[in-house]
Amino acid sequence: MKHIFVRPARDGDLNKFSEWTVKTKDNLADARALMYRNTVTWCAYDQNGPIVFVPVQKPAMMEALAINPDADPVDVAIALKELTQAIITQCHIDGSGEIYFLCKEESTQRFAEKQLFEKLPWSTYRVKLSDLEKPK
Numbered sequence: 310m311k312h313i314f315v316r317p318a319r320d321g322d323l324n325k326f327s328e329w330t331v332k333t334k335d336n337l338a339d340a341r342a343l344m345y346r347n348t349v350t351w352c353a354y355d356q357n358g359p360i361v362f363v364p365v366q367k368p369a370m371m372e373a374l375a376i377n378p379d380a381d382p383v384d385v386a387i388a389l390k391e392l393t394q395a396i397i398t399q400c401h402i403d404g405s406g407e408i409y410f411l412c413k414e415e416s417t418q419r420f421a422e423k424q425l426f427e428k429l430p431w432s433t434y435r436v437k438l439s440d441l442e443k444p445k
Contacts, residue, residue, distance in 0.1 A: 311355065318350035318362055326350065326362045337431070342366050346404025368407040369400050374417065382416075389420055 318326060330338045342348055348366040352359050371392075376385055396408055410426055411433065412418055422428060 313353055313355050313360065315351055315353050318352045322350075322352055322359060322362065325359055326352075329362065338364075342406060345406035348406075366406065367403070368405050368409055369396050369403075371396065371408065371410040374412075386420060389417075390424065393424060 330336060343350070343364055345366050348364050350362055350364045353361045353363075374389075380388075393408070400406070400408060408426075410421055412421060418428075
């Protein structure tokens with residue numbers, strides 16, 4: 310069986326990492342993400358050297374909203390603005406460089422687009438670690 314291992318990228322990997330990043334088709338690489346304090350670049354390798362590099366950042370994820378059904382819509386908008394500002398402050402403290410906010414409800418989408426959030430044009434995927442091992 311062939312072995313492939315994973316390690317943190319090293320300073321000596323920089324040229325290969327940079328070259329391969331540019332050459333990878335349809336890559337969504339963002340050089341700014343490499344500058345976030347909490348980004349770590351991993352390297353998968355075998356006895357012949359590196360195979361794949363992947364920078365992993367730790368953005369903030371606004372998981373879901375629980376809005377008081379009796380709240381005034383203006384108060385909800387102000388509350389969302391204040392919450393976003395607080396999360397931005399927490400990102401500065403943590404070394405995160407991005408905030409993600411997944412939403413389905415149309416008025417929440419309009420709020421996000423009028424505020425600081427950018428609508429992303431590509432698919433989103435996830436892995437839930439709790440789904441990786443099914444109880445017997």
